[in-house]
Amino acid sequence: MDGVQARRGCDVANGGPVEHGYPHLRTVRESVTALYRRLSYDTVRTFSVSVAPADVAFADVDDLHLGAQRVAREMVAHYRLPDARLIVGFREMTHAANVELAAGPEYFVELNDRFRDHRRDIGAALAHEVAHVYLHRLGLSFPSTRDNEILTDTTATYLGAGWLLLDAFREDGASSQKLGYLTPEEFGYVLAKRALLFGEDPSVWFTSPQAYTAYREGLALARRDAEQPPLRAAGWAGRRRYARDRRHAQGHAPGHARAPEAGRETGYRFSADGHGPLRVSFPCPTCHQRIRVPVAGRVRARCGLCRSVLECDT
Structure with a gap:
């Protein structure tokens, strides 16, 4: 694709109500199928190792811009985009992040100013944005913006970086935060599909108890997928x-x-x-x-x- 496309990246629910359940489940499943069709079984298997928590850790004492560039490089390496360079900046915006998709090799990512004070979630936002770059390079997309964002969240999660998006989900009686377009349970479902495929347990990486709960619910649904022979639901x-x-x-x-x-x-x-x-x-x-x-x-x-x-x- 030539030219530049302004692509809205990660959505954010900050303080507002968080949608739950599985309203996008059909599109999520179509996204997994599209990944296998485009990448092949062998390529999907090369993503058997998830992004390690230590590789994207971001302490408050770390330099903001240098730390963001370091995490961006880790994401680029995870998606196997060695010739892509991300330039990360910060500004006030409604959404969590934006990325400009051009021919490359440089891609400009803007993160919401709120990440200046919530640095541990920068990895989650960049997981989504670099997934946009990865899909752009593949030429894989869905027609509508909404479905394309669901495809991006699903890709990030199924290929080993999106557990960070689920871990960014936090909710209590006074406030809430969620990154991405999938519900927490849908993130848990895709993460569970990956966990069952590669035999990993991502729950040990969660710092959010709400993320753990959503993952367990998604895992139950993913296991039921494998237990449904034809006609059982008829x-x-x-x-x-x-x-x-x-x-x-x-x-x-x-x-x-x-x-x-x-x-x-x-x-x-x-x-x-x-x-x-x-x-x-x-x-x-x-x-x-x-x-x-x-x-x-x-x-x-x-x-x-x-x-x-x-x-x-x-």
Whole structure:
């Protein structure tokens, strides 16, 4: 991409209400799928080591500008952008940070003046901004600004830098702070997906008790992803309809089966393509790519994107 794009970076909820739950879950899952499609399984596996807390630690006695440049260099190294140089400044603004995306190699990042007094969160803001640069270099984006920001938060978290964004979440009866566009639980969910993939425990790095709680909630949802075989969420009526149509399919020649109607709430899709037996498709619990397999009792399949091996009963 040529030219300069002014890109709003990290959003901030400072003192106001913090949204909770999973309102962006569909876009988050689409973001994980897009990452695997663009990067490949092998490239995602190169991000098996997260940003270390010691590498982005920022004490109040450290020089503001030198410290910010040091943390920026750590982020650039983590995202494997050796020829990118970040120039970090501070000014008053509504949002937490902005980055100007140009052809490079220099990128100008502006941080909110509040980070002069909240230096331990500078790493979180830069994790998001450098993820913007990384996606810009990849040419990976979503059409709308909102979805693109969710893609950026998801990328930062799934590739090992976004745990800092969750750790920046703090909330009590008198005040609150959150960086990024995902809810705390959504950050916890993406972080848990990464933790399950690489076998790490990021909770030991948290300094915020609210971040730990959000991570545990996200971890529970991520584990449920892997426990949902086709039709488990379909309910009694959906399973009865499936069994009826499966019997119907078995009584006809291939290509003449009538496809069952999948309920919108299930997340599972059915098809009879006219060239073989009745098939069911469902999302991979790791990368959410849709996997399409024959209706044949117990299913064992390998995801073409993340190479996860799935075994479940249809």
